[in-house]
Amino acid sequence: MSRWxxxxxxxxxxxxxxxxxxxxxxxxxxxxxxARAGLTTRTFFRHxxxxxxxxxxxxxxxxxxxxxxxxxxxGTEPMTQILxxxxxxxxxxxxPRKDEIRVRRDIVRSDPGLVERDLRKRAALSxxxxxxxxxxxxxxxxxxxxxxxAMTLLYVSFDEWLDSDRDLFDVIExxxxxxxxxxx
Amino acid sequence: MSRWxxxxxxxxxxxxxxxxxxxxxxxxxxxxxxARAGLTTRTFFRHxxxxxxxxxxxxxxxxxxxxxxxxxxxGTEPMTQILxxxxxxxxxxxxPRKDEIRVRRDIVRSDPGLVERDLRKRAALSxxxxxxxxxxxxxxxxxxxxxxxAMTLLYVSFDEWLDSDRDLFDVIExxxxxxxxxxx
Numbered sequence: 106m107s108r109w110x111x112x113x114x115x116x117x118x119x120x121x122x123x124x125x126x127x128x129x130x131x132x133x134x135x136x137x138x139x140a141r142a143g144l145t146t147r148t149f150f151r152h153x154x155x156x157x158x159x160x161x162x163x164x165x166x167x168x169x170x171x172x173x174x175x176x177x178x179x180g181t182e183p184m185t186q187i188l189x190x191x192x193x194x195x196x197x198x199x200x201p202r203k204d205e206i207r208v209r210r211d212i213v214r215s216d217p218g219l220v221e222r223d224l225r226k227r228a229a230l231s232x233x234x235x236x237x238x239x240x241x242x243x244x245x246x247x248x249x250x251x252x253x254x255a256m257t258l259l260y261v262s263f264d265e266w267l268d269s270d271r272d273l274f275d276v277i278e279x280x281x282x283x284x285x286x287x288x289x
Numbered sequence: 290m291s292r293w294x295x296x297x298x299x300x301x302x303x304x305x306x307x308x309x310x311x312x313x314x315x316x317x318x319x320x321x322x323x324a325r326a327g328l329t330t331r332t333f334f335r336h337x338x339x340x341x342x343x344x345x346x347x348x349x350x351x352x353x354x355x356x357x358x359x360x361x362x363x364g365t366e367p368m369t370q371i372l373x374x375x376x377x378x379x380x381x382x383x384x385p386r387k388d389e390i391r392v393r394r395d396i397v398r399s400d401p402g403l404v405e406r407d408l409r410k411r412a413a414l415s416x417x418x419x420x421x422x423x424x425x426x427x428x429x430x431x432x433x434x435x436x437x438x439a440m441t442l443l444y445v446s447f448d449e450w451l452d453s454d455r456d457l458f459d460v461i462e463x464x465x466x467x468x469x470x471x472x473x
Contacts, residue, residue, distance in 0.1 A: 184471065184472060220412075221408070221409060224412055225408060228404075246445065246467060250445055250464070250467060250468050251471060253437075253444070253445060254441070257438070257441065260437070261433045261434055265430060280434070284438070285472055285473070287431055287435060288368060288438055288465070288468060288469055289469070
């Protein structure tokens with residue numbers, strides 16, 4: 106076995122997810138994960154800070170959101186910007202990985218610490234969007250509402266998407282129509 | 290000093306908040322709090338599980354929300370129900386305690402663990418509202434949107450309220466008008 110493992114990260118992730126599903130998140134240890142992946146714990150910790158990070162690392166959605174927000178042409182309507190952002194993230198990060206994300210959701214739901222980590226992730230993404238709108242000159246209250254609306258659309262649509270065979274952005278568009286009607 | 294301290298809880302809370310402000314949340318210990326309050330650590334732990342709980346206990350807002358949701362007359366429009374709920378909570382739990390809540394906000398912001406606890410509180414309240422609407426026969430997607438909208442209105446208005454001399458529900462009504470315009 107060569108020291109350089111180009112696929113180490115993927116092997117660790119696959120082994121971890123398998124074990125989380127088979128025996129539970131709390132019951133799974135890093136040595137069990139590395140044993141199944143045929144790698145050392147040293148390699149594990151080169152890629153992940155702890156076993157929780159296997160479920161949250163590598164998504165880079167806040168970075169992607171920050172980039173998209175900064176690159177949108179000046180004068181783009183804020184809601185258009187949000188919808189175009191959600192469309193891109195849905196098509197590139199969510200739809201192609203639906204089965205995997207479904208498994209991940211069930212693991213996260215099973216553990217209060219993971220649910221908490223997920224809430225922090227949501228708050229961090231909201232903050233990225235809010236501050237990017239402020240940087241574009243949007244009034245703070247409206248920037249906060251735009252960010253919260255983006256998170257509501259994404260999170261409320263998420264379960265419906267996972268439990269259906271539709272594309273995420275289709276669900277998001279329907280959710281927005283429903284939101285408009287709800288608060289009208 | 291009599292063994293029965295009718296005001297022990299208030300004295301502990303006041304001592305804790307003073308110390309959190311003076312020397313920081315992380316640096317404050319339970320023995321310091323009880324020394325300042327002139328009470329024993331045993332008394333402290335009869336009232337609070339840990340020092341963090343001093344900032345979060347006694348609010349009972351989820352219980353209040355659940356009760357109000359269950360008691361609303363049948364056929365009440367869901368958005369009316371949310372606004373009436375927010376009006377009551379704002380007038381009874383927020384406006385009379387504004388100075389105290391402002392101090393509390395600054396303490397919470399200073400500590401990532403407290404921010405996390407606050408996010409969990411928000412998620413728990415959203416879940417109470419969502420499931421109460423489902424119990425009243427509202428379609429799940431709409432119930433989730435109603436709950437998220439209630440939380441958005443409350444949380445986005447919160448800072449603006451604390452930084453102004455207006456009543457919370459006035460700010461909430463303005464935030465709703467702004468939200469309608471934002472997603473129109």
